Amino acid sequence: MTEQAAAAPQRGETPIAEPMTGAQSLIRSLEAVGAETVFGIPGGAILPAYDPLMDSTKVRHILVRHEQGAGHAATGYAQATGKVGVCMATSGPGATNLVTPIADAYMDSVPIVAITGQVASAAIGTDAFQEADICGITMPITKHNYLVTDPSEIPRVIAEAFHIAATGRPGPVLVDIAKDALQARTVFRWPVEQQLPGYRPVTKPHAKQIREAARMLTSAKRPVLYVGGGVIKAGATAELRILAELTGAPVVTTLMALGAFPDTHDQHLGMPGMHGSVAAVTALQKSDLLFALGTRFDDRVTGRLDGFAPLAKIVHADIDPAEIGKNRIADVPIVGDAREILADLIQAVQAEFAAGTAVDYGDWWVQLNGWRKTYPVGWDPAPDGMLSPQQVIERIGQLVGPDAIYAAGVGQHQMWASQFLTFEKPATWLNSGGAGTMGYAVPAAMGAKAGMPDTAVWAIDGDGCFQMTNQELVTCALNNIPIKVAVINNGSLGMVRQWQTLFYDQRYSNTVLHSGPEHDGIAQPAQGTRIPDFVKLSEAMGCYGLRCERPEDLDAVIQQAMALNDAPVVIDFIVHQDAMVWPMVAAGTSNDEILAARNVRPDFGDNEE
Numbered sequence: 001m002t003e004q005a006a007a008a009p010q011r012g013e014t015p016i017a018e019p020m021t022g023a024q025s026l027i028r029s030l031e032a033v034g035a036e037t038v039f040g041i042p043g044g045a046i047l048p049a050y051d052p053l054m055d056s057t058k059v060r061h062i063l064v065r066h067e068q069g070a071g072h073a074a075t076g077y078a079q080a081t082g083k084v085g086v087c088m089a090t091s092g093p094g095a096t097n098l099v100t101p102i103a104d105a106y107m108d109s110v111p112i113v114a115i116t117g118q119v120a121s122a123a124i125g126t127d128a129f130q131e132a133d134i135c136g137i138t139m140p141i142t143k144h145n146y147l148v149t150d151p152s153e154i155p156r157v158i159a160e161a162f163h164i165a166a167t168g169r170p171g172p173v174l175v176d177i178a179k180d181a182l183q184a185r186t187v188f189r190w191p192v193e194q195q196l197p198g199y200r201p202v203t204k205p206h207a208k209q210i211r212e213a214a215r216m217l218t219s220a221k222r223p224v225l226y227v228g229g230g231v232i233k234a235g236a237t238a239e240l241r242i243l244a245e246l247t248g249a250p251v252v253t254t255l256m257a258l259g260a261f262p263d264t265h266d267q268h269l270g271m272p273g274m275h276g277s278v279a280a281v282t283a284l285q286k287s288d289l290l291f292a293l294g295t296r297f298d299d300r301v302t303g304r305l306d307g308f309a310p311l312a313k314i315v316h317a318d319i320d321p322a323e324i325g326k327n328r329i330a331d332v333p334i335v336g337d338a339r340e341i342l343a344d345l346i347q348a349v350q351a352e353f354a355a356g357t358a359v360d361y362g363d364w365w366v367q368l369n370g371w372r373k374t375y376p377v378g379w380d381p382a383p384d385g386m387l388s389p390q391q392v393i394e395r396i397g398q399l400v401g402p403d404a405i406y407a408a409g410v411g412q413h414q415m416w417a418s419q420f421l422t423f424e425k426p427a428t429w430l431n432s433g434g435a436g437t438m439g440y441a442v443p444a445a446m447g448a449k450a451g452m453p454d455t456a457v458w459a460i461d462g463d464g465c466f467q468m469t470n471q472e473l474v475t476c477a478l479n480n481i482p483i484k485v486a487v488i489n490n491g492s493l494g495m496v497r498q499w500q501t502l503f504y505d506q507r508y509s510n511t512v513l514h515s516g517p518e519h520d521g522i523a524q525p526a527q528g529t530r531i532p533d534f535v536k537l538s539e540a541m542g543c544y545g546l547r548c549e550r551p552e553d554l555d556a557v558i559q560q561a562m563a564l565n566d567a568p569v570v571i572d573f574i575v576h577q578d579a580m581v582w583p584m585v586a587a588g589t590s591n592d593e594i595l596a597a598r599n600v601r602p603d604f605g606d607n608e609e
């Protein structure tokens with residue numbers, strides 16, 4: 001994420017000062033920071049910018065069908081490529097349609113720049129047509145935002161926006177530009193002098209803290225490397241592996257960190273959290289040292305906070321000092337870039353070893369291996385002749401392989417994708433972890449494929465999620481972005497239904513979607529029809545539409561989809577509705593209450609009953 005941060009004056013760069021409009025200056029600035037792809041929709045206030053955009057040979061604009069799609073596409077692009085994603089919208093409703101993806105990117109620390117048109121500066125504050133105070137609205141969900149009314153500021157603001165988005169803890173930045181500033185004459189000057197005296201993210205960790213952390217790691221008896229998405233964002237996965245193998249410590253990767261450490265590596269215990277593996281969750285609970293790297297002790301990981309990892313000392317390393325001590329007091333806080341931290345830690349651990357320290361995690365591994373063996377993540381077979389959703393997802397992973405990029409929606413299918421796909425490499429798993437935004441998958445996959453055209457990109461989507469943002473398949477079809485979409489069609493808002501099964505006495509209020517199999521005696525709206533019919537819907541959007549209803553057809557359908565590359569492909573997998581996501585830690589309870597399956601509480605040898 002560094003190349004675009006380098007918008008500040010480069011040595012040897014010839015200064016440019018050219019007269020042009022603010023709009024032209026905006027496009028030139030985007031070219032100068034290296035923005036290659038912009039997802040957006042024009043409208044009145046941003047219209048001046050769209051005119052010079054037409055002439056740019058460096059910036060490709062992809063016309064989406066809804067601004068939410070533009071925002072998630074920018075996020076998917078950023079996560080897949082490691083560059084800053086860019087989306088553009090007009091004022092008022094165009095801008096407010098970006099609010100959900102901006103909030104989503106903020107929660108998941110994804111670097112995007114959102115550019116919005118604003119009404120003319122004289123009209124700001126008058127309830128002018130299509131006026132919305134998007135800076136005010138996005139204040140709490142952006143890393144920073146700008147309202148630009150002076151065209152001469154455009155180059156500096158764009159350079160700063162990209163720099164802020166990409167550096168330190170990444171995140172979304174919004175640039176709102178008044179229409180008259182886009183229309184006015186100005187001078188485009190490049191390079192620019194950035195004015196960010198208060199913004200100096202600390203990247204170099206403190207040597208004393210590193211030494212202390214290394215000492216604790218080598219002297220712990222039951223350590224766990226608790227790895228979050230920050231490790232992927234910092235490009236620190238190679239260093240993570242070196243540290244893990246050097247010490248032999250077990251590793252867990254959070255939902256945002258899948259791929260940071262190979263799933264197939266023997267030291268990997270899986271994912272912690274509400275639907276994490278018994279081994280990963282329990283390792284944290286019984287640990288004497290949590291070594292937290294680029295992660296934020298999210299409630300979906302900790303469960304009830306006062307019952308989380310009660311015996312553990314905490315080393316917490318993060319780029320954002322505000323995260324340290326937020327949910328759990330750290331015994332050793334380390335502020336810095338994960339890659340620099342890990343590089344220094346490797347040296348410090350080597351120094352410990354050279355001084356004669358030896359690690360002793362033997363008993364710990366005996367316990368960990370016991371939990372792994374006794375409580376593997378698995379599933380119950382589907383009723384006869386039906387597809388189980390877990391099997392569909394697992395088989396896609398096996399046939400498509402770990403080089404592909406996978407994006408998920410939000411719900412049961414997302415959790416099964418996290419559990420049953422095999423992640424071996426960073427930046428191959430895109431999902432909405434912090435916000436849990438239904439509708440994320442299709443546009444995020446589109447953004448990823450736009451940025452990585454030679455990589456296979458699969459969206460694993462739910463039938464509910466798919467109905468929120470599937471229109472971006474039109475964008476994909478028209479722009480030669482041939483993604484694959486596996487709709488895990490259980491005919492319901494499955495994750496909500498699962499909670500109704502478990503906590504609301506099986507009263508299924510408003511979770512049946514009528515798009516899949518018959519539910520609870522309620523027939524399809526019309527005999528033999530599906531509403532909507534995802535195959536027909538996909539064909540209407542210029543995609544291939546396939547359907548799979550029987551286990552014996554599974555491989556052939558996936559292979560057929562893999563072979564079709566001249567248009568997007570949607571597969572409607574009709575799966576049984578009663579599958580549930582296990583293991584599970586019920587919301588608000590302690591991780592000690594994890595259930596490996598329904599009514600199956602693992603025996604850790606400490607059950608009081």
Ligand SMILES: Cc1ncc(C[n+]2csc(CCOP(=O)(O)OP(=O)(O)O)c2C)c(N)n1
Binds near residue numbers: 465488
């Ligand atoms: C925008 C949004 N609205 C509502 C929710 C609450 N919610 C979480 S999961 C879910 C069901 C998702 O259904 P589907 O896409 O079919 O996935 P499934 O759980 O069935 O796999 C809902 C409604 C949400 N996360 N996001």
Ligand SMILES: [Mg+2]
Binds near residue numbers: 488
């Ligand atoms: Mg569903």
